Each structure stands twice: as C-alpha cells, then as structure tokens.
Amino acid sequence: MKKKVLLAEDEITLGEIIKESLESRGFELFHASCGKTAIEAFKSFSPDIVILDIMMPVKDGFEVSREIRLLDQNIPIVFLTAKNRTQDVIEGFENGANDFIKKPFSMEELIVRINSHLRISKVNLEMEWxxxxxxxxxxxxxxxxxxxxxxxxxxxxxxxxxxxxxxxxxxxxxxxxxxxxxxxxxxxxxxxxxxxxxxxxxxxxxxxxxxxxxxxxxxxxxxx
Incomplete structure (x- = not known):
C-alpha cells in the first residue's frame, strides 16, 4: 500500500515539483496551497506523514501543526522553511513538529527524512507499560x-x-x-x-x- 503524504506549500511550482518527485517514488500525495485546505485535507485524506511550509496564507504552518496535534499525537510532522533562527526551530518543535528541513533542499534529503520518520512511526503502538x-x-x-x-x-x-x-x-x-x-x-x-x-x-x-x-x-x- 502506498504511503500517503500531505504537503502544505503555497509556492505552487515547488509544490508540484515535490508532488511529482514523491509520486515517481511510489508515494501518494495531496498538495494543499494554504493552511485551511491542509487541515481539511488532513481529515479526509488520512495521511501517514505531513510536510508543512511555515509561511502560508490563511493559517501558517505553526497553526496547522497545532490543530493536527489536537487530532493526532502520533503522525510525523516535518516543516519546510527558509527560517533558520534558533527560536524559529524551537517554536516549531513546541508546536508539534518532528523535524525541520531548511530551504533550499534536495529531493533526496526530503525522501530520506520522510522514510526515516515513517520507520519510526511503525513502532508497535500497543507496547505494554x-x-x-x-x-x-x-x-x-x-x-x-x-x-x-x-x-x-x-x-x-x-x-x-x-x-x-x-x-x-x-x-x-x-x-x-x-x-x-x-x-x-x-x-x-x-x-x-x-x-x-x-x-x-x-x-x-x-x-x-x-x-x-x-x-x-x-x-x-x-x-x-
């Protein structure tokens, strides 16, 4: 079964490049161009991992991440961002992120990160106390x-x-x-x-x- 990726990225060209690259490697991807659409897609698309840009219209990535964490504590959330201040990184983690990838980035790096988080998320969730x-x-x-x-x-x-x-x-x-x-x-x-x-x-x-x-x-x- 294909792993499902929800991508929220308001740069349409970059979003399409990511979509085509991931689909060519066997992923199923939904591309949302704003935060509001990303939340709606999360509920209907049921992704295995979420990739979020921070600066987006309507709702930014931090807000989207907070809302997703209210719905699902376990799903991996990765931020794509041009921000590189330490405080921005800390704020991202405090709002539910699992990882940051700084722009510009290579597609190979993105795919490696996605696969790494998907492996972690496969840990048996029925572990005893x-x-x-x-x-x-x-x-x-x-x-x-x-x-x-x-x-x-x-x-x-x-x-x-x-x-x-x-x-x-x-x-x-x-x-x-x-x-x-x-x-x-x-x-x-x-x-x-x-x-x-x-x-x-x-x-x-x-x-x-x-x-x-x-x-x-x-x-x-x-x-x-």
Whole structure:
C-alpha cells in the first residue's frame, strides 16, 4: 500500500515539483496551497506523514501543526522553511513538529527524512507499560504516569524517552539520537534536543532515584 503524504506549500511550482518527485517514488500525495485546505485535507485524506511550509496564507504552518496535534499525537510532522533562527526551530518543535528541513533542499534529503520518520512511526503502538523507577511509561499512548498523575508526552518526547530507557544506565549516543529523531546532528537540532532533555528531566523529578546525566561530547545517560 502506498504511503500517503500531505504537503502544505503555497509556492505552487515547488509544490508540484515535490508532488511529482514523491509520486515517481511510489508515494501518494495531496498538495494543499494554504493552511485551511491542509487541515481539511488532513481529515479526509488520512495521511501517514505531513510536510508543512511555515509561511502560508490563511493559517501558517505553526497553526496547522497545532490543530493536527489536537487530532493526532502520533503522525510525523516535518516543516519546510527558509527560517533558520534558533527560536524559529524551537517554536516549531513546541508546536508539534518532528523535524525541520531548511530551504533550499534536495529531493533526496526530503525522501530520506520522510522514510526515516515513517520507520519510526511503525513502532508497535500497543507496547505494554514499562516500569521506570516509580514511574510507568507507555509508548503507544505517549503517557508517563506516577501514582495517579499522568503526563501526555509529545511525539518527539516519547521517542527520546523510549531510546533513553532502552539504553538505561548506558550512554545514549548524541549523534545517533539526533539523526534518528531530527534527521541530522547540526547545531540547531542539538540545541532543540537539549530543550527536550530539560523537559524530560522535569517530568522525572518526582522520583529522585532517576537522573539524566550529560556525558560531555558523547551523549546522555539515564541512570535508574
């Protein structure tokens, strides 16, 4: 079955180039030229991944991403953008993005990123609860629970915590996790991951026996 891609891009020529390139590689693609159309298409087209331009008429990419996250916490969302300020990248992740691709970009890079996120999204969403100190963690429902308190994690937080748990009491390589989740290990994605590590530390602070240690120049270690 063909994987379905929802592309929201107001540059018509670029949108058509992307559409033709992806369709020639076996994807099914819907091209929306504004944010409003993208939301409508998301509900009817049921895509496997969403590619969003940030600067669009009616609704920008950030707004579209927020609305999609209200409908689906798991679907991968990738931003295409000419913006490159660190704050823009952080804002994108805070609004539900899984990845950024900066314009101009190569089609091969886009396809590699799409395939990477589709592989991650195939993880079994029926995973049982995992014990983590006093916490319970469920990948499928993206929930971290302690006592009667449940915290719903974002998609990227879920993947990051899952990888830390897999390597508990060992070092999780920084470059590996950056490429797995963000698609690259450049300065901007590294800064963004630091923000996510800080968030996860806050979630876990209710159990003092759990720590995330920064191993300088190498990665992170979840100590339980």
């Amino acid at each position: 995992i014990s983590l100190g006093k916490f319970k963690f469920n990948f499928g429902s993206q929930v971290l629970a302690i006592n009667e308190k449940e915290t719903v994690l974002t998609y990227k937080e879920t993947i990051l915590l899952s990888e830390l748990i897999k390597k508990r009491n060992q070092v999780l390589d920084r470059s590996y996790i950056l490429k797995l989740i963000w698609g690259s290990d450049d300065f901007f994605t590294a800064r963004s991951m630091d923000v996510f590590i800080t968030k996860i530390r806050k979630y876990l602070k209710e159990d003092s026996t759990i720590k995330i240690i920064n191993v300088r120049g190498v990665g992170y270690k979840l100590v339980v």
